[in-house]
Amino acid sequence: xxxxxxxxxxxxxxxxxxxxxxxxxxxxxxxxxxxxxxxxxxxxxxxxxxxxxxxxxxxxxxxxxxxxxxxxxxxxxxxxxxxxxxxxxxxxxxxxxxxxxxxxxxxxxxxxxxxxxxxxxxxxxxxxxxxxxxxxxxxxxxxxxxxxxxxxxxxxxxxxxxxxxxxxxxxxxxx
Numbered sequence: 671x672x673x674x675x676x677x678x679x680x681x682x683x684x685x686x687x688x689x690x691x692x693x694x695x696x697x698x699x700x701x702x703x704x705x706x707x708x709x710x711x712x713x714x715x716x717x718x719x720x721x722x723x724x725x726x727x728x729x730x731x732x733x734x735x736x737x738x739x740x741x742x743x744x745x746x747x748x749x750x751x752x753x754x755x756x757x758x759x760x761x762x763x764x765x766x767x768x769x770x771x772x773x774x775x776x777x778x779x780x781x782x783x784x785x786x787x788x789x790x791x792x793x794x795x796x797x798x799x800x801x802x803x804x805x806x807x808x809x810x811x812x813x814x815x816x817x818x819x820x821x822x823x824x825x826x827x828x829x830x831x832x833x834x835x836x837x838x839x840x841x842x843x844x845x
Contacts, residue, residue, distance in 0.1 A: 691829055696721065697840070702812070704734065705836035707829050730826050732816040732833055739809055751806045755781045758804055758813050762787065773803075775837050780805040782834065786820070799823045801830050807839050 693705045698721050706723055710732070713724040719733040742749060749757070755770050762785060770781035782803040789798045797820035805812040816833050818826045 691832075693832065693836070695836075696723070698734070700840055700842045701736065701810075702734070702840055703836075703838045704732075704814075704833060706732065706833060728826055729819040729822045730816070730829065731818070732814070735813040735815075737811050737813075739811065742811070749811065751779055751781055751804060751811075754806070754811045755783070755802075755804045758802055759783065759785070762800065762802065762815075775803070775805055775835060776839070778805050778807050778839070796820070801834060803834050803837075805837060810839070812837065812839075 692708045694708050695703050695705050697703045701720070704721060707725060707730070709727065710723040710725045710730065713722045713731070715722040715724065715731060715733050716735075718735055720736050721732070721734040723733075724731045739749075752770070759770075768783055768785075770783040773780050773782060780803055782801060785800040785802060787798050787800060789796045798817050799820050800815060800817040803814040805814070814834060814837060816830045818830070823830075
């Protein structure tokens with residue numbers, strides 16, 4: 671009896687340790703793909719975002735804003751990657767003193783930064799941790815914004831970094 675009990679406990683512990691996330695590729699408007707954890711579902715987070723997903727169980731959210739360089743130039747706005755990042759940080763209403771970190775996502779230059787911000791939801795205030803990444807491609811600027819509640823950050827960190835690095839612009843959007 672004791673052996674069966676110990677085997678049951680060991681089996682439970684081994685099964686509960688398998689936290690490997692499965693990912694699915696999501697394609698948006700034949701323009702880009704992003705690999706998301708399979709527990710994320712489509713959401714309504716921002717009317718400006720082309721991709722909006724959430725995992726309410728894990729307090730994990732991600733969205734993508736894409737802006738055509740041609741459209742920005744039409745408004746008389748000429749951005750480089752660093753300027754676009756500063757505008758994105760400002761739009762998040764963050765006064766972060768951190769400096770964005772350069773990275774490559776596929777063949778494209780990108781910058782990312784971690785931000786903390788207070789979020790109000792249903793009358794309660796929460797501390798949220800954001801990862802903002804801006805990517806410059808020949809025709810677009812993309813903002814990838816993934817966030818979670820502060821207490822969930824370490825549990826979601828691997829998935830946040832995976833989402834960030836999985837961005838791929840599709841050939842159709844390069845025409």
